[in-house]
Amino acid sequence: MSYIERVWEKVSQRNAGEVEFLQAVREVFDSLEPVMERNPQYEAAGILERIVEPERQIIFRVPWVDDQGKAQVNRGFRFEFNSALGPYKGGLRFHPSVNQSVLKFLGFEQVFKNSLTTLMMGGGKGGSDFDPKGKSDNEVMHFCQSFMTELQRHIGHHTDVPAGDIGVGARELGYMFGQYKRIRNEFTGVLTGKGITWGGSLIRPEATGYGTVYFAEEMLKTRDEKLEGKVCTISGSGNVAQFAAEKLNQLGAKVVSLSDSGGTIYDPAGIDAEKLAWVMELKNRRRGRIKEYTEKFGGEYLEGERPWSIKCDCAFPCATQNELNGEEAQTLLDNGCYVVSEGANMPSDPDAVNIFIDSKILYAPGKAANAGGVSTSYLEMRQNSSRNNWTRERVDKKLNEIMVNIHAATRAAAAEYGEPDNYVMGANIAGFTKVANAMLDQGIV
């Protein structure tokens, strides 16, 4: 049995039942077989055994009082996965589906994503099974304060720097930052995605969506093509989806769908800048459901459905994990889609990933295509350390350069192992190699 398969057997036994985590590990392992053959030093130093085990796992009670005066309890987590390349870095997710498996898959992916950015960041992820949906601002504030009351003892601007993810945006980050500052009596860049007047970076809110589109642009360049005139489907209608749509509009593409957990809206006329501004108001202020879009602008509401049956050239999954299965991947291909750039983390399930790879379309996995968010978080940390503020243009230019570099590094790693068009293999190998070599240098810790 190969080194990889021996480690896989142990990982799957030790983490039995953690479906999402094991899915993420298997995908990375599937890319690494030729790397292990060429580099026996990794086995000798137990790199794989160590890289699948978080350095530290923190699980805690989050008690809070709701608007009726009733005590509520949620579970809080932070997985500090790997610090070989820098302080732990990665978002916080608040969603009822959050559990150990989901956050471990996200933390594991984050290690390779952050390595791919070439910036100095380790990987981590955290969150809670708290559901901000339907809660008052007051309840969200009390929850965030309680969550941070515990989390603050584990994080710091040189140690572990959380940010947003599903269910954690400007409002939640503000409440958490306020509580951190109150307890620790320090104003530091301990969180990223901060408000612009209190340490945030311009373009951080836009960065993940913009970056995902920049990555698609780079992939299209390999075929001498542009995004202009392309019909694009997007899933989700949160932070990543909104700014992917904005950038696609700016580049002359036509966005025809958005979705949320209730269903999909299909607007064949295109979701232009004006309609998108309305969606942002709906989602970020009124916190309403996407189906209201069709009442306002027409088009179709596909209740309970995802956007993948809609004919398009390019698809941007920007909602959540496993939101695109094998059957849907095949439907996309049958309808002529040939670019898939993942804004979400692990949105394509393993069947879909295999179908995309075998079909040789331009398919970019999340850990490469959505790395613009965490990269711009790093630019925010840089601005905080130097007490400087960069202009929009400067941050956006840097973000674009980083995405161009990630694209090039991904292709180069894939080419080195004989599959230049396989972005999954390229991202996994390039991400892994840098972390593994740093771990070798730093000894068995």
Ligand code: NDP
């Ligand atoms: P938001 O909370 O802003 O938006 C999430 C969107 O996805 C909402 O439209 C939501 O619909 C939908 N969604 C969430 N969970 C589900 C589900 N289980 N089924 C169907 N739809 C769902 O989150 P973000 O936009 O920040 O994150 C979206 C994805 O991008 C996630 O995978 C995240 O990990 C990834 N990502 C985010 C980054 C960031 O900087 N924010 C960086 C890199 C990746 P509803 O409101 O109905 O729940």
Ligand code: 2IT
């Ligand atoms: O999945 C991700 O990369 C994020 N949610 C962003 C992490 C960050 O630290 O900005």
